[in-house]
Amino acid sequence: MNVLYPLKFQPIFLEKIWGGQNVKSLLHKDFGKLINCGEMWLLSGVDGQNSIVANGQFEGDELNDLVETFMGDLVGDNVFDKYGETFPLLIKIIDPLTWLSVQVHPDDEIAQKIGLENGKTEMWYVMHADKDAELVSGFNREVTKAEVEKLIYDKKISEVLNYEKVNDGDVFFIPARRIHALGPGCMVAEIQQTSDTTYRVYDWDRLDQHGMYRELHIPQSLFTLNYKHEDNYRTEYDRDKKDATVKMVECPYFTTNFINIEKGMALAKDYSELDSFVILMSVGGSFTLKYDGGEEIVGIGECILIPNIINKVEIKALEGKILETYIV
Secondary structure, three states, rough: OOHHHHHHEOOOOOOOOEEEEEHHHOOOOOOOOOEEEEEEEEEEEEEEEEEEEEEEEHOOOEEEHHHHHHHHHHHOHHHHHHHHHOOEEEEEOEEEOOOOOOOEEOOOHEEEEEEOOOOOOEEEEEEEEEOOEEEEEEEOOOHHHHHHHHHHHHOOOOEEEEEOOOOOOEEEEEEOOOOOOEEOOOEEEEEEEEEOEEEEEEEOOEEOOOOOOOOHHHHHHHOOOOOOOOOOOOOOOOOOOOEEEEEEOOOOEEEEEEEEEEEOOEEEEEOOOOOOOOEEEEEEEOEEEEEEEEEEOOOOOOOOEEEOOOOOEEEEEEEEEEEEEEEO
């Protein structure tokens, strides 16, 4: 009998020109023969990069195949009606040794006009920040499309970017169409819509391994960008509250909460009011997830997918900082 249970997945390691070594040195994950690892995908329904189950009777199966088989029992009826057989969220860890490109992602409306299923809204939780690490989120003042275009071609776009110094535990919500970039030594957990569409605005004049500049997408970027300035680009939340669920980010594509459990404590969760899967990701320490039928240990840099039909679980921390994500 095929009965759904909390699912763990094999990580997908991606080499990037800007990638570092923290996935190995801090998270203790072996990324094999890669020179560096810029991204570790923990949970993906992206075509060609479909996550493979790592535990239980469905070990070896692809995530989207399970969505097709179990539909609402796995992801929730409303989620399945909206997104179909493609799992709607992508969970990853990004580790930059040097700056990522300055980039922007389309929203749903723009994506669908060019034949894509959806856009890409995302959030970052800073898991580890080196001293003086920083990132870019938004513009530092109001700008116009014509002004940005000239600055890109003059290679002066950095003059109008909003730089933020970051520390462990900082959170940034990056809605589609916002210009952004991660800087060196800023390892983040990223939660995003299932999309791998990125428009490069600027790439710091860097050369790839073949001595070539990477492709920029200037016309697409200029069409996509939101040129408005925000007063505050950070997401504020109560990071010190213990043994409770703290709202962090809420948007049409996902809700993410923060759970900080003291060592040895347990937190009971009842998801019966949700019509959604739940993803629990360890961003500090590790925890044990107990459910009717068994338990699973989730270490730092790992996540577990709780099917919609499992309502009651208990989270017991060996020492845990957890991101809890679902769709409302």
